[in-house]
Amino acid sequence: MLVVHVHVHVKRESVEQFKTASIENAQNSIKEPGVARFDVIQNNEDPTRFVLNEVYTTTEATLAHKETDHYKKWRDTVEEMMSEPRYSNKYTNIFPSDERLW
Numbered sequence: 001m002l003v004v005h006v007h008v009h010v011k012r013e014s015v016e017q018f019k020t021a022s023i024e025n026a027q028n029s030i031k032e033p034g035v036a037r038f039d040v041i042q043n044n045e046d047p048t049r050f051v052l053n054e055v056y057t058t059t060e061a062t063l064a065h066k067e068t069d070h071y072k073k074w075r076d077t078v079e080e081m082m083s084e085p086r087y088s089n090k091y092t093n094i095f096p097s098d099e100r101l102w
Contacts, residue, residue: 001036001093006052006086014081015047016043025074033066034061091102
């Protein structure tokens with residue numbers, strides 16, 4: 001399993017629009033083969049900060065995700081909403097190791 005945390009800092013006036021666009025993207029993303037989980041998480045102390053928690057079964061699934069129409073729509077829609085460029089950290093799942101738990 002490959003876990004990707006995408007960190008996004010959104011302009012204060014764009015928070016609700018960002019949430020709407022990101023939820024739509026997440027709802028479509030979880031239908032993709034190879035996507036085990038896709039969460040949109042908002043920071044409690046600073047509501048302009050978000051993390052997209054994406055869990056993929058393979059590295060190839062992450063590449064396929066970026067080729068989908070819903071991802072491209074999200075990327076283009078939220079670009080001007082960001083206070084700074086988004087960035088991601090990639091992790092390898094250690095536990096649970098049994099994919100059936102996902």
